[in-house]
Amino acid sequence: MTNTKNGGFMSDELDRVAGNGLINRRHLLKVGLGGLGTALATNTFGADAGGKLQIPQWSQQPGPGTSSYGSPSSFTGHLQRSAGTPNPIYPGGGASRSPLQHLQGTITPNSLHFERHHSGVPAVDPAQHKLVINGLVDQPLMFSYEDLLKYPMVSKIYFLECSGNSGTLYGNTPADGSAQSIHGLVSCAEWTGIPLSTLLDEAGVKTEAKWIAAVGADGASMGRSVPLAKALDDVMVALYQNGEPIRPEQGYPMRLFVPGWEGNISVKWLTQLKLTREASQFRDETSKYTDTMTDRRSLQFTFPMGTKSLITSPSGQMSLPHKGVYKVTGIAWSGAGSIRRVEVSADGGRSWADAMIESHQSDKALARFSIPWQWDGGDGILQSRATDSAGNIQPSRDAHLAERGLISFYHYHGIQSWGINTEGEIKNVYT
């Protein structure tokens, strides 16, 4: 292959599969690419003025030794959650967003997992924390943290998404934002815990029980009602996140984890599970987290998160430094199952090509996709469209708004459009 200044490819070698430069997904496997910040004549980096490659300074001395709790490289300090502006009258509330555009794979590092709190992060002492199961049970029970650690556990990779994620896209004007600022209320981790059915079985659920009121130990005693059928299906009391005890901001020492459903129902700092006949009608399932339609009726208990994807690189507020071939990559997920297919368009949805799924395709987990794309210096609109194992296809923004209306705020899962201009600048746009 001839090395050219066109990102490492001769144009006529490229197997084009859709409009405006999309290239066969298998191309990356065969020949690689020059992409963001790596292309052109980079074969002189690390070399001296005479072009001879020299041993770097850090290879000429021993480095520091071990550490008790590792931290990221000092060169990756830009990987930060964005915390937003705290509300002065309610400082414990608010959210921080994951830096999706800087992450790869599907697992969100614990320090970068998004946060959403309703009364701040409580400092729960596990030695004093209790998990109570009461209400319509044969025998109300109380569990200590230490005892819960002795139960058989399951480990599952699941995404968690705030139902308000991407809500700014209901607005009439496209926000000038990044993948992080618009979509950063989604993360994915391996959650390890006790199937809730195990603990419910121990307490003995009465036949008239149909719901479970889950309550947290935070200042707001955040509460949500979970239908018993879901609780017995795949809900767990999670104690570990990516192998270590759950972080305080994710509910240490334990949280409910309700796979595929809006994040708010996975109650953090879980301290009570009360079996009831009816839903408890908590503030966060009536006044909040309900979806008002254009006819002014509001949908309640709209639990599952929609079939969704977005391109994380290149994405909003990035820029393309030169013409050439780029790796377009992103994430896809669905509350209804696993990701079966992701298609990408570079011409605003006129033509589509299948992206390669680089990751596992687990139930209710993030999947990672990619496809090579040649930017010829013109305008374009990059989009991705996910299909899940239940056959759901991610809708366009227009189709999503037609279904949900403009008054709704939660559960946005329309197709994301990143507009590229001739300067290579990338912006969130509507088509």
Added chain:
Amino acid sequence: MFTLKTLKFCFALISAVFLSLPASQAQTVRLGQAISESQLSNFDLVAGPDGSGFPAGSGTAKAGKAVFDSKCAACHAANGEGVSGNTKLVGGDIHSEGNPLRTVGSYWPYASTLFDFIRRAMPANAPKSLSGEEVYQVTAYLLFLNDIIDEEEILNKESLTEVQMPNKDGFVDLSHLH
């Protein structure tokens, strides 16, 4: 000293112990400690729309004004009109043009939610600091400010569940879909 023979013996012993347990028995751990509902009376704060979980006591809007003025008005303003979007407690019309203002009066479907939320989460800077009486009083005051009950009406466990909220029919329960 360990020989191959002793290692084989240990392995056989370990295998025998594990293989002799049926799978279900090996998985059964039951460490929950029995507790009675009366032991949970201070702990269980869930108050539902069917009247379950409400404490004894009562309150009127008239009594609630003083509590509201001293404990709530800093964020929710003197008459519940709020100082920002999420702090508005009165007014609004769900059928108004554009994005409607959603408040206790215009949006909340159940009066029980008001009691439940105030008792567990308010005031934001000192949650759970109000007495049961005070929660009834503040709940009554907010229902009064929204023209839902009279200033003198006594709110208690029974009367609270009978309060008809203006938007009670405005919700479509989709829980049966999941």
